[in-house]
Amino acid sequence: MKIDFEKITKELIPIFNAAGQESINLYNEGLKIQIKEDGSPVSNADLKVNELICKKINELTPEIPIISEETVKLNEKNKNTVFWLIDPIDGTKEYIAGKDEYTLNAALVIDKKPVVGLVGAPKKNKLFYSYGIDKSFIVQNNGEQELNCKRSNGRKGLIALSSSNKPSEIIMKKLNEFKVTSFKKVASSYKFCLIAEGAFDIYAARERANEWDYAAGHAVAANAGAIITTLDNKPFLYGKEDYRNPSLLILRSKNLND
Numbered sequence: 039m040k041i042d043f044e045k046i047t048k049e050l051i052p053i054f055n056a057a058g059q060e061s062i063n064l065y066n067e068g069l070k071i072q073i074k075e076d077g078s079p080v081s082n083a084d085l086k087v088n089e090l091i092c093k094k095i096n097e098l099t100p101e102i103p104i105i106s107e108e109t110v111k112l113n114e115k116n117k118n119t120v121f122w123l124i125d126p127i128d129g130t131k132e133y134i135a136g137k138d139e140y141t142l143n144a145a146l147v148i149d150k151k152p153v154v155g156l157v158g159a160p161k162k163n164k165l166f167y168s169y170g171i172d173k174s175f176i177v178q179n180n181g182e183q184e185l186n187c188k189r190s191n192g193r194k195g196l197i198a199l200s201s202s203n204k205p206s207e208i209i210m211k212k213l214n215e216f217k218v219t220s221f222k223k224v225a226s227s228y229k230f231c232l233i234a235e236g237a238f239d240i241y242a243a244r245e246r247a248n249e250w251d252y253a254a255g256h257a258v259a260a261n262a263g264a265i266i267t268t269l270d271n272k273p274f275l276y277g278k279e280d281y282r283n284p285s286l287l288i289l290r291s292k293n294l295n296d
Contacts, residue, residue, distance in 0.1 A: 043146070043154050043169040046098045050144065050156055051167060051177070053094040057087045057142055058160030061127065069134060079130055084108055088126035091144055095122055102146070105281070107250045115279035120148050123276070125250040129226030138162055139225040145253030150275040155257025157227055166231045166258045174234055174262035185262040187290045190236040195219030196294050199229045199241040212242045212269060212287070216294060230255025233290050234262035241288040242269060248281045265289040 064083040071081050088108045095104055105116065106124035122144060127133050129140035138161035146154035157166040166185070168174035174185040198213050198221035205213070205221065213221065218240060224232065230252070232238045253276055260266050266274050269285035 041099070041146075044173070046146075047154050047156065047167055047169040049098055050091075050094060051165065053090055054142055054144075054156050054158045054165055057090040057126075058158045058165075060090065061087055061133070061140075061142070061160055065133070065136070071134060079134060080108065081127070081130065081134060083133070084127045084130060087142055088124060091124055091126060091142070095124075095144065099146075105250065107248065110250075110281070112281070116277060116281060117279070119150075119277065120146075121277075122146055123152070123250040123253040125227070125254070128251055129228075132225045137225070139228050141226045141228050141231075141255075143227055143250065143254035145250075145257050147249075147253060147276045150277045152253040152257035152260075152276060155254035155261075157231055157254045157258055159228055159231070162228075164231075166234065166255075168258045168261040171261050172263075174258050176231070176235065185234040185258070186236070187234055187259070187263040188236045189239075189290070189296065196239045197222065199224050199232060199238050201225070201229075201243055201246070205242075206244060208244060208269075209242050213240065216240055216289075227251065227255035230259040230264075230288065233264050233288055234259040236290060239290045239294045241286070243286045244269075245283060245285050247283050249276050249278065249283060250281070252283055252286070259288060263291060265292060 061083045069081040104122040125143040133140035142158035144156045145152040155168050165177040196218045198218045200221045200223050203223050229241050266288050
């Protein structure tokens with residue numbers, strides 16, 4: 039199967055922009071919210087964004103299956119080696135609360151690795167995308183810039199990202215190994231993009247979430263130069279039958295002090 043990664047990625051950018059604007063419009067109109075079987079919320083915007091993104095992907099790659107958080111059948115094991123992973127709105131709780139860190143996500147996984155990734159952050163007016171090694175970009179302020187994980191903003195010390203205001207003992211131990219000086223709580227796959235931008239140095243997490251929560255951000259960060267493994271330094275791979283993520287460690291670079 040021959041796929042033009044650059045072409046399909048760039049053809050998805052307009053629909054990501056449109057879906058992002060739709061998420062803002064629907065929030066402003068007043069969301070309709072339901073609770074899923076697992077106790078997590080889903081809004082009409084999650085479903086609409088999913089519909090828009092999946093429709094375009096089906097047009098571009100009709101032969102490749104789509105696995106989306108909103109339509110996946112968890113009782114069916116994933117046997118695919120090439121597939122799309124979609125999380126239409128990652129950070130739904132933040133989105134419902136009117137915060138700006140939620141993201142729109144799509145990733146193309148081939149042989150256990152995400153090779154294409156798009157992450158939209160509509161309320162931040164940012165879109166991150168990648169279609170190969172050294173091919174990660176951010177679109178903002180009507181301009182485009184390449185991402186390379188190089189330290190930005192002239193900060194001193196190592197700053198980590200966290201999913202919690204109080205990281206667990208295991209995570210704090212890992213952060214201390216790298217002599218992290220401080221950390222900041224950030225929601226959603228936006229964390230991956232902040233490391234790709236060079237704004238933060240490290241993110242560590244215990245086993246949590248599902249493959250669609252990470253894959254698009256993973257592609258953006260890894261293709262920008264970040265090192266992504268499990269906490270015990272094993273490759274972080276996709277295509278597991280139950281979609282569950284192992285632990286995660288993202289390093290901006292091999293030498294975090296560069």
